[in-house]
Amino acid sequence: MLTSLSPNAPAPPRINPLVGRLRSSAIRDMLAVTQRPDMLSLGGGMPANDLFPAQRLAEILVRVLDESCDLALQYGQTEGFAPLRSWVGGYESARCGRTVGGEQVLITSGSQQALDLVARTLCSPGEAIVFEEPGYLGALQALQASGGRLVPVPVDEDGLDVTELAGRLAAGLRPVAVYAVTSFQNPSGATLSDPRRRALAGLAERYGFLVIEDDPYAELYFGDAPHPPVRTYSDNVITLGSFSKTVAPGLRVGWVVLPPSLAPHVVRLKQAADLHASALGQVAVARLVEDTRWWRAHLDTLRAGYAERAAALTRALGESLAGRLRLNSPQGGMFLWGRFVDGTRAAKLLPLALERGVSFVAGEEFFTRPGGHDTLRLSYATNRPADLAEAARRLACAHAALGDLS
Amino acid sequence: MLTSLSPNAPAPPRINPLVGRLRSSAIRDMLAVTQRPDMLSLGGGMPANDLFPAQRLAEILVRVLDESCDLALQYGQTEGFAPLRSWVGGYESARCGRTVGGEQVLITSGSQQALDLVARTLCSPGEAIVFEEPGYLGALQALQASGGRLVPVPVDEDGLDVTELAGRLAAGLRPVAVYAVTSFQNPSGATLSDPRRRALAGLAERYGFLVIEDDPYAELYFGDAPHPPVRTYSDNVITLGSFSKTVAPGLRVGWVVLPPSLAPHVVRLKQAADLHASALGQVAVARLVEDTRWWRAHLDTLRAGYAERAAALTRALGESLAGRLRLNSPQGGMFLWGRFVDGTRAAKLLPLALERGVSFVAGEEFFTRPGGHDTLRLSYATNRPADLAEAARRLACAHAALGDLS
Numbered sequence: 001m002l003t004s005l006s007p008n009a010p011a012p013p014r015i016n017p018l019v020g021r022l023r024s025s026a027i028r029d030m031l032a033v034t035q036r037p038d039m040l041s042l043g044g045g046m047p048a049n050d051l052f053p054a055q056r057l058a059e060i061l062v063r064v065l066d067e068s069c070d071l072a073l074q075y076g077q078t079e080g081f082a083p084l085r086s087w088v089g090g091y092e093s094a095r096c097g098r099t100v101g102g103e104q105v106l107i108t109s110g111s112q113q114a115l116d117l118v119a120r121t122l123c124s125p126g127e128a129i130v131f132e133e134p135g136y137l138g139a140l141q142a143l144q145a146s147g148g149r150l151v152p153v154p155v156d157e158d159g160l161d162v163t164e165l166a167g168r169l170a171a172g173l174r175p176v177a178v179y180a181v182t183s184f185q186n187p188s189g190a191t192l193s194d195p196r197r198r199a200l201a202g203l204a205e206r207y208g209f210l211v212i213e214d215d216p217y218a219e220l221y222f223g224d225a226p227h228p229p230v231r232t233y234s235d236n237v238i239t240l241g242s243f244s245k246t247v248a249p250g251l252r253v254g255w256v257v258l259p260p261s262l263a264p265h266v267v268r269l270k271q272a273a274d275l276h277a278s279a280l281g282q283v284a285v286a287r288l289v290e291d292t293r294w295w296r297a298h299l300d301t302l303r304a305g306y307a308e309r310a311a312a313l314t315r316a317l318g319e320s321l322a323g324r325l326r327l328n329s330p331q332g333g334m335f336l337w338g339r340f341v342d343g344t345r346a347a348k349l350l351p352l353a354l355e356r357g358v359s360f361v362a363g364e365e366f367f368t369r370p371g372g373h374d375t376l377r378l379s380y381a382t383n384r385p386a387d388l389a390e391a392a393r394r395l396a397c398a399h400a401a402l403g404d405l406s
Numbered sequence: 407m408l409t410s411l412s413p414n415a416p417a418p419p420r421i422n423p424l425v426g427r428l429r430s431s432a433i434r435d436m437l438a439v440t441q442r443p444d445m446l447s448l449g450g451g452m453p454a455n456d457l458f459p460a461q462r463l464a465e466i467l468v469r470v471l472d473e474s475c476d477l478a479l480q481y482g483q484t485e486g487f488a489p490l491r492s493w494v495g496g497y498e499s500a501r502c503g504r505t506v507g508g509e510q511v512l513i514t515s516g517s518q519q520a521l522d523l524v525a526r527t528l529c530s531p532g533e534a535i536v537f538e539e540p541g542y543l544g545a546l547q548a549l550q551a552s553g554g555r556l557v558p559v560p561v562d563e564d565g566l567d568v569t570e571l572a573g574r575l576a577a578g579l580r581p582v583a584v585y586a587v588t589s590f591q592n593p594s595g596a597t598l599s600d601p602r603r604r605a606l607a608g609l610a611e612r613y614g615f616l617v618i619e620d621d622p623y624a625e626l627y628f629g630d631a632p633h634p635p636v637r638t639y640s641d642n643v644i645t646l647g648s649f650s651k652t653v654a655p656g657l658r659v660g661w662v663v664l665p666p667s668l669a670p671h672v673v674r675l676k677q678a679a680d681l682h683a684s685a686l687g688q689v690a691v692a693r694l695v696e697d698t699r700w701w702r703a704h705l706d707t708l709r710a711g712y713a714e715r716a717a718a719l720t721r722a723l724g725e726s727l728a729g730r731l732r733l734n735s736p737q738g739g740m741f742l743w744g745r746f747v748d749g750t751r752a753a754k755l756l757p758l759a760l761e762r763g764v765s766f767v768a769g770e771e772f773f774t775r776p777g778g779h780d781t782l783r784l785s786y787a788t789n790r791p792a793d794l795a796e797a798a799r800r801l802a803c804a805h806a807a808l809g810d811l812s
Contacts, residue, residue: 013582013616015671016552019527022674031483046481054475061467069460073654075452077438109515109658113680120551121425141678145526146422176419210419248479250685252515265421268428272547274519278684279656 080107159192184333486513540772565598590739
């Protein structure tokens, strides 16, 4: 019997087709390349290392591990660290002008996990779920893994095309949910207009679907705060939030606000999925945000920092690729969204760009169907302004080299 | 359109029946009760707060946040922090005497997540999966959530009854996997004997199933180290491990060693599920374990600490419930497993025990079918010896009160 596979060993294990069919995220696959020391990344939506509150976190962790290591190191409740749930409830209440109780809040291992748990809870295989296009790749993956049938609806400069959605609903579409990043959308940077927010809420109530309102960039605004969330206008909303962009993604702390009918199911699934989110991360974040004065100042620093970077990259690309690349003008978030007006296919440009030490994501990656070949997403969040200028220079070199090839 | 649900609002969302059917874990439900300050918990398998390396973790975190905050706070690779994956590869290689490369290792948000990911990858709905009984509740939940059809096989004092399993296989059972906690089993404390490990490996190769070898207690032995793992004798093994029992569960850092045919699928599913495990937790654990001298001394401290607690609770219960409760004699891990010889039903005893400030888990919770009513699981890990003596006294009071009632 001992060791070694028998020569006529049975076939390798069958893979659940829902999992076997998953595509890997182009962005996460690029992370290994992106971590090359000579690479300037405009690829992943990675916050700036220099804007992390590392020193403050260190101070908090030392105190927490000294005074309350039982909270930070022991098993915790699946729902999350109670003071953090309360804080999120207060935050969401203030945003939508209606009471969101801490008991509606589940702390998750990043808001990515909230997507996975919600999709698994709502979608039986084949269930229709509306996905905005272009849209967040991680949501696409989570929704696909749940077996949901993705129904793409386009995004324009005012966000999800709610008129198009209304037409599809009138024609008989009955989705279990509609997924949308409502502020400073990933990848397009668009923000859902206020009339569309109200209209989407109305459709949710009329047709009985849930809006999955994913809002990780809400606090990263450059001018005015975004419009009130869709939750303001309806209870048929699942709100996703995250500390990945405002504190640090490495902590894996996000949240979801759940309708009461859904909450116990999602909590039980989370119990099966990983018991609870990192207690150390949750306690650290709770201590950070409950110091209101520090927290406000920190958010102001982030807003100013990202606004400066957005402007720097926009300016540099406006010079280096003048007349060839048309850019959006983001009012917040982490992304420039560009469209080549000279017929350049972004996917063809990418290998030449990587060779020259700059990464981005080809826009076609954010579509469920072939499309967007002339588009690209450029994150200005990761690098300092001077490096963004250099990145733009490298991108222009790659573009010139592509021109020489064709 | 504004706010408020319309009076004839559509029905609440349909719940995926796989999720709707999930039972909550009795143990996790008890956590809220257990956190009452007057409660002595023999319930959850919670490590001792006083054995956490809190001071050392604080020192490491301060250094990490100062020197390499990009590693600890930024997005990381889905597969895990490379130095930690290498360390786990080396550890698992040493245990089974065969090379386990770091590239076979996926770092997960606790080994609970590994269970969830593996179950989802392997199980299409209705697929048979063998579950040892009594067995770990968290595994039961994860396997059920995947839609797998659980086939219970009993555990005796030598672990999973492999002879019974062989009979079922000979009779036509074709499971995709067999789940077993092979050392110091939860809840029974039993360790799978060496002949059974070899036999199980042989059956896996003959019938083409995977053994999911869950081994979180392997390092918590009191005398000799456990037998070599099942992986020693076959490649058809998925190994689950955890730092929850040896460092701290609040960090949510565990791992899974995957066969090459499975690894890319599980990694893609993890990407969709939560992107990656806490970077802060992973870097901290890596720094802890790579100091080999410190790590060995720490494990020795844990082993001595838990051996002392096991002895203390065994002694105290031997006095307070003499002749009424028969206990196993654990050689490691965190649990006493008891059987009342006077007909006491543990589930009836529990509310009386909670009233008196002591918790445990009724053995019947660990069965998929009605059974084990006279059994209970008592964790000696959480409390100090003096408190364990008090807990035994309270349990005896509850037992006496139950006798008075009946």
